[in-house]
Amino acid sequence: MGNAFAATSTDSLAQAKQLLNTYRKTNLKVGACVQGKSLSYDATLTHDDVADAFSIIPPEDFNGDVLAEIAVQNRKAVAEDPNNALLAGMTDQEKEIWTQAVNDCSTQIDFEASxxxxxxxxxxxxxxxxxxxxxxxxxxxxxxxxxxxxxxxxxxxxxxxxxxxxxxxxxxxxxxxxxxxxxxxxxxxxxxxxxxxxxxxxxx
Structure with missing residues (x-):
């Protein structure tokens, strides 16, 4: 019984890490697309991204390894969306252009991923x-x-x-x-x- 539990916990942790890596790759692709339009974009993941990815792990699978991995990933991430700082320095028109570019790039990346x-x-x-x-x-x-x-x-x-x-x-x-x-x-x-x-x- 103990071995079966350990295997399940390991699988869940691997799946969460894989999901977070997918988030990271998607952000980088969106960032490259937006930057290709001569606009700035910070692809750094947030703590919310980490929490969302690790939320797929069932409560019974949470253990020291999972908590340690979450701590590691949170140290690599930032508390808030780093693009908020970019938007804060933009005019309303610049915000509209930037937001449209991000939406277009996100749609394109999703289309390709499908x-x-x-x-x-x-x-x-x-x-x-x-x-x-x-x-x-x-x-x-x-x-x-x-x-x-x-x-x-x-x-x-x-x-x-x-x-x-x-x-x-x-x-x-x-x-x-x-x-x-x-x-x-x-x-x-x-x-x-x-x-x-x-x-x-x-x-x-």
Whole structure:
């Protein structure tokens, strides 16, 4: 009886650790996706994530090993969502853009996860179809015209910054910083309509 209990406890602990690792991988994928849109995202897990993963362990399986593992994982995690600090420094418009990007990326990751490699292929195909649609193509031209009106020559892809801006983001001079700030201000006005058209075609 004692051996059977030990085996069950070990299995539950392994399952909880595997679930937490899935949370970690998902957060990292969402983070990479959001950062690919030139936005910031902190993928660090929270104590709530740890508690949720380990909640699958039945009460009768809780023992010293489980409690020790929870303590280890909590030391790696943070008390609150680290992205709250990012949001606190954003304007309402920036928050809206960031939240939309996170939601889009989360939907994309879930879509891919539901079908593995096949799911990823379907997502990429859907994205190509959305980008090639008349609606998104028209929105791309509107975006280019909008940015041109602000003094910037850009490509049809809102998430590809002009070379001068990409270099300026790592600059230190007042001129470089002012240029990047001006670009970001224009982008926050010009990009959302494109994103809305793209999301509408991609997600319906």
């Amino acid at each position: 079908g593995g490699a096949e799911g990823r292929a379907k997502v990429e195909e859907a994205q190509r179809a959305a980008l090639a649609s008349p609606e998104v193509q028209a929105a791309s031209r509107v975006y280019v015209a909008c940015m041109s009106g602000a003094g910037f020559t850009v490509s049809l892809d809102p998430y590809v910054a002009p070379p001068g801006i990409a270099q300026g983001e790592h600059g230190t001079s007042e001129e470089e910083l002012a240029l990047v700030e001006r670009y970001n201000s224009a982008w926050q006005i010009c990009a959302p309509p494109w994103q809305q058209a793209f999301d509408q075609k991609l997600f319906g």
